[in-house]
Amino acid sequence: MRYITGGIALGAALALGGLVGAGTSANAEPAPAPAAQTQSLYAPSAMVLTIGQGDSAATAGIQRAVTLSCMPKADGTHPNTRGACSQLRLADGDFTKLTKIKEGTICTREWNPVVVTANGVWDGRRVNFEHTFANPCEMKAGKGTVFEF
Amino acid sequence: MRYITGGIALGAALALGGLVGAGTSANAEPAPAPAAQTQSLYAPSAMVLTIGQGDSAATAGIQRAVTLSCMPKADGTHPNTRGACSQLRLADGDFTKLTKIKEGTICTREWNPVVVTANGVWDGRRVNFEHTFANPCEMKAGKGTVFEF
Numbered sequence A, B: 001m002r003y004i005t006g007g008i009a010l011g012a013a014l015a016l017g018g019l020v021g022a023g024t025s026a027n028a029e030p031a032p033a034p035a036a037q038t039q040s041l042y043a044p045s046a047m048v049l050t051i052g053q054g055d056s057a058a059t060a061g062i063q064r065a066v067t068l069s070c071m072p073k074a075d076g077t078h079p080n081t082r083g084a085c086s087q088l089r090l091a092d093g094d095f096t097k098l099t100k101i102k103e104g105t106i107c108t109r110e111w112n113p114v115v116v117t118a119n120g121v122w123d124g125r126r127v128n129f130e131h132t133f134a135n136p137c138e139m140k141a142g143k144g145t146v147f148e149f
Helices: A002-022 A081-090 A136-142 B002-022 B081-090 B136-142
Strands: A046-053 A061-069 A114-122 A125-133 B046-053 B061-069 B114-122 B125-133
Touching: A046 B046, A046 B061, A046 B114, A061 A081, A061 B046, A061 B061, A061 B114, A114 A136, A114 B046, A114 B061, A114 B114, A125 A136, B061 B081, B114 B136, B125 B136
Parallel strands: none
Antiparallel strands: A046 A061, A046 A114, A114 A125, B046 B061, B046 B114, B114 B125
16 A cells, blocks of 8 residues: 555655744754655546436436546646636535526426536545436536536 | 537438448438437547545545546546556456456455545446455555556
8 A cells, every 4th residue: 555655654744844844943854755655635626527318317328528637737628627627616516506507597498308417526525416407408508617518 | 509419410411421322222211310419429438537545435535536538539637548548448348357356466364445436438338336455455456557546
């Protein structure tokens, strides 16, 4: 478990480093262990977003799927990784907020469902999100940047 | 829903093209229903892979998470996207095969579980994979390239 112990060691080293930096004494302590096997200093954010036609993710055919990673930088096959990540950050990873249909939207009431999903990790927590728009008009009004691909 | 109708139109066009090319008579029969709602010409493959310490994904803390996309090209935050994609392709997306421990591996029997997960889409089909290695030694013997990050 090289990387786990590495991570713990690094954490400890950083904590020590912080202490040393804050102190006033000059006799510096042994340098913190090199970054070596850390897994990361940040909570991971990596997701797969899909769009499918159907009323639930279990049965819908998947039409598109993109990856989106927001840490350490916006990355992935999503066409606008930066925009999507900043929208997610603003909503604190709450996909329900992100798929709300703008007020005042007028759509027909036909049932031609489109289902969007997000699976993976946001800020270190598991994400399993699924939302069904009644029809493409509602989807257009609610998809935001995150499901624009 | 510009892109969906676009996709349907494209699918239909391709289907028709295929028929016309293959057929011998000129009065082509009604085309079979187009591959419906595909918009891309390939089935998507996009996943989030995680490694966590614990005995199940539901309870384990996530230590690392990477994205991996294999279509149209190997991409993602995985450190070896090409290697991982080709291993997945060889196994036809069967993660169970990929996490088999090599025969002849000798590990201690301690219980210090590491759980790996894969969520997303492989070749157009949903993937929800989870596997628990009893300890880091077993993980090392079974993780392959896909869970090497």
